Amino acid sequence: MSITFQVLGTADGDNAMFVQVDSGQSVERLLFDCGEGCLSSLPFGEILSLDQVFFSHLHMDHIAGFDSFFRATFNRTSKPNQLWGPPDTARILQHRFQGVLWNLQEEMTGSWRVCEVHPEEIQSARFELPEAFATRHEEAPRPRQRVIWEGVGVTVEAVTMEHRTPTLAYIIREKPRRNVDLTRLAALGLRPGPWMKNLKEASESATTVEIEGSMHSLEDLREKLIVETSGDTLAYLTDFLLDEAAMERLILALQGCRVIVCEGQYRHSDLDLAKKNFHMTTVLSATLAQRAQVDELVLFHLSDRYGREEWLEMLAEAREIFPNARFPTHWELGNA
Known part of the structure; x- marks a missing residue:
C-alpha cells in the first residue's frame, strides 16, 4: 500500500x-x-x-x-x-x-x-x-x-x-490511483513513453497527444487504457466515549477503511470506569472493528493502571471478537 x-x-x-x-x-x-x-x-x-x-x-x-x-x-x-x-x-x-x-x-x-x-x-x-x-x-x-x-x-x-x-x-x-493497463496498451500496438504522464494527469489543457509521430485523442486513450483503483484508508x-450512538456514527464514517489504529485504554471488566472517563475498552474497540468490517485493528494508548500480563489479556479479549487485532510490533508484547 x-x-x-x-x-x-x-x-x-x-x-x-x-x-x-x-x-x-x-x-x-x-x-x-x-x-x-x-x-x-x-x-x-x-x-x-x-x-x-x-x-x-x-x-x-x-x-x-x-x-x-x-x-x-x-x-x-x-x-x-x-x-x-x-x-x-x-x-x-x-x-x-x-x-x-x-x-x-x-x-x-x-x-x-x-x-x-x-x-x-x-x-x-x-x-x-x-x-x-x-x-x-x-x-x-x-x-x-x-x-x-x-x-x-x-x-x-x-x-x-x-x-x-x-x-x-x-x-x-x-x-x-490511476494506472495504465499495459496489456491493453500492447493490444493497441503502442509502446510506453513520456506521453503516458499526460494520460494519467487528465489535464483539460490538452486534448491530443503525439505518440511516435501520430496524434491520438487523450479522451479515447483514457477510456481504453486507464484503470482506477481505490486508495488505501x-x-x-x-x-x-464509544456508546451505541457513537458506534453508529463511526461505522458510517469508516466505510472502506482497511486499518484502524484505536485506543485500548481499559479492559472490559472496567467498562464503568471507561464510561466515566469517556474512554474505550479493548472489547469496544474490537466490536467497532468488527462492525465496520475493517481488515486490521491496531490497539494503542493503554492505561498504565495495568501491567504487561493484563495488557496481553486485554488483547486476547479483543481477539475473541476481532481476531486480526494486535499491538504495535515494536512494543514486543506478544502479537503472535
Whole structure:
C-alpha cells in the first residue's frame, strides 16, 4: 500500500501516529498527536519534513511532545506550518508558542496557522514569528466539509467525538490511483513513453497527444487504457466515549477503511470506569472493528493502571471478537 504508518511511543507511555503517503509524485508526512518523547524514534529529517500535524484533543498526554517539534521547526519556511485540532486549539497552542523568551526573532521569518474544526466551520488563526507569536490574526472561516484537508495524494476527514470535551477522530484516505493497463496498451500496438504522464494527469489543457509521430485523442486513450483503483484508508481513533450512538456514527464514517489504529485504554471488566472517563475498552474497540468490517485493528494508548500480563489479556479479549487485532510490533508484547 502507499500509506504507511508507525505508532510512536511505548505501551506504558504517551503515543502518537506518524503517517507517510507516497503518491508517486511526492511523499506527504502527517503526524497525529504528539505525546511526550514520541518524536525521539523519528529521524530528525522526518520531523523537519512533517507536512501537517493533527491533534485529537489537547490533553497533556497528547501534546506534551509538541515543544520538541516546535523547537526544530519554529522558523521553518521550506513548507507551510499548519496545525489542526478541535475548538480552542489556537488559544492553547499560542500559549505553547509564547512559552519561551523571544528577544532575537525580529529578523527571522516564520508563520504558523492553527485550524480549529468546529461543528459547522473551520476557523483559522495565523501567528507570526517576528511578532513573537503575540498577535492572533483571525482568518475568514470556511464551511466544514467531510474532508478537512487535501494533499497531493491524500485527504484527511474528521469526526467530532465526545471526551467530556470535543475530540477528533481522523480518517486518512489515499486518493484513487490511476494506472495504465499495459496489456491493453500492447493490444493497441503502442509502446510506453513520456506521453503516458499526460494520460494519467487528465489535464483539460490538452486534448491530443503525439505518440511516435501520430496524434491520438487523450479522451479515447483514457477510456481504453486507464484503470482506477481505490486508495488505501487508515483511521486514528482515540480518547472518546464509544456508546451505541457513537458506534453508529463511526461505522458510517469508516466505510472502506482497511486499518484502524484505536485506543485500548481499559479492559472490559472496567467498562464503568471507561464510561466515566469517556474512554474505550479493548472489547469496544474490537466490536467497532468488527462492525465496520475493517481488515486490521491496531490497539494503542493503554492505561498504565495495568501491567504487561493484563495488557496481553486485554488483547486476547479483543481477539475473541476481532481476531486480526494486535499491538504495535515494536512494543514486543506478544502479537503472535
